[in-house]
Amino acid sequence: MTAMTALHTNPLFDRLHEAQRILVAGAGGGFDIYSGLPVALSLLHQGKEVHLANLSFAAIEGLPPDSWLAPDIAAVTPDAAPHQAYFPERTLARWLALHGYPGTVHAFARVGVQPLRAAYRALIEHYAIDAVVLVDGGTDILMRGDESGLGTPEEDLTSVGALAGLDIAGVTEKLVLSIGFGVDAYHGVSHGLVLENIAALERDGAYLGAFSVSRTTREGALFVDAVAHAQANTPEHPSIVNGSIAAAVQGAFGDVQFTDRTRGSELFVNPLMSLYFAFELDGLARRCLYLDRIEDTHLIRQVSSAIALFRDEVLSARPPRRIPH
Structure with missing residues (x-):
């Protein structure tokens, strides 16, 4: 059961109060680590030692040998792979260095649960991490598996599965953040x-509440700057998720088009996109109906196949639930 806290405190930061070395990791690949940047910066500003990591979609296999902490986990610095146009981890490392923050972002290979768990173990033990915050830009990490649509859950739930089965002495907290509602x-x-699932997690005692990223905060303003920097440096493949969140943080509303990637689609940028929803990772993992199906995977395509097989067995998917208006 979730421990009691006071209304005037933030349950997430209350849970991280005693932690000194915190890993903030992007769950779903791509630019997901940017979705965790406001929290990571807030923890840094509190004097915590914070390390960043992300499940990478970039071609990290060619990084030099001294970049690798262990199989499937590499340290990416601002000068890594200069020939690669798309490299979110390196782009963030460059932004961090420009602003005087530690300029290293770790990149996990896009693998299945077993090797990803080993990579997480190596990273956590290397830095003596005592708390992990897994971040999803979006809400598909909250899907149980029996919904009418799951979004793109493969990488998100591979990350959840890897950490749920990881028991390391000294790691006192494993938490999940979701930002970008809608x-x-x-x-x-x-x-x-999504709201129905959050309500169920509340009943289970795994929901830690929500809080917003405001542009009036130092961290909110820096997040908007980091997203703009990423868009300028990755013009061919900007992040739809973080672009939408940053637009919401700045007060934009409705069908805000900032990239040709969404041409023909109607976006709904809104204030709820700037909300972090916080959860206990183990409680979230227990509600996933197919997590056991992906436990023994080694390749990401095995994860995709296992989820597809599970979906074929779902006799009656939960239909979309309309939000009254």
Whole structure:
């Protein structure tokens, strides 16, 4: 059961109060680590030692041998792979260095649960991490598996599965953050069902509440700057999720088009996109109906196949739930 806290405190930061070395990791690949940047910066500003990591979609196999902490986990610095145009981890490392922060972002290979768990173990033990915050830009990490649409859950739930089965002495907290409410409608997620799932996690004692990223805060302003920097440095493939969140943080509303990637689709940028929803990772993992199916995977395509097989067995998917208006 979730421990009691006071209304005037933030439950997430209250849970991290005693932690000194915290890993903030992007769950779903791509630019997901940017979604965790406001929290990571806040923890840094509190004097914590913070390390960043991300499940990478970039071609990290060619990084030099001294970049690798262990199989499937590499340290990416601002000068890494200068020939690669798309490299979110390096782009963030460059932004961090420009602003006087430690300029290293760790990149996990896009693998299945077993090797990803080993990579997480190596990273956590290397830095003596005592708390892990897994971040999803979007809400598909909250899908149980029996919904009408799951979005793109493969990488998110591989990350959840890897950490749920990881028991390391000294790691006192494993938490999940979801930000960008509404953005996954672009991928067929029913946000009425997202709210239903959050309510169930509340009943289970795994929901730690929500809080917003405001542009009036130092961290909110820096997040907006980091997203703009990423868009300028990755013009061919800007992040739809973080672009939408940053637009929401700045007060934009409705069909805000900032990239040709969304041409022909109607976006719904809104104030709820700037909300972090916080959860206990183990409680979230227990509600996933197919997590056991992906436990023994070694390749990401095995994860995709296992989820597809599970979906074929779902006799009656929960239909989309309309939010009254």
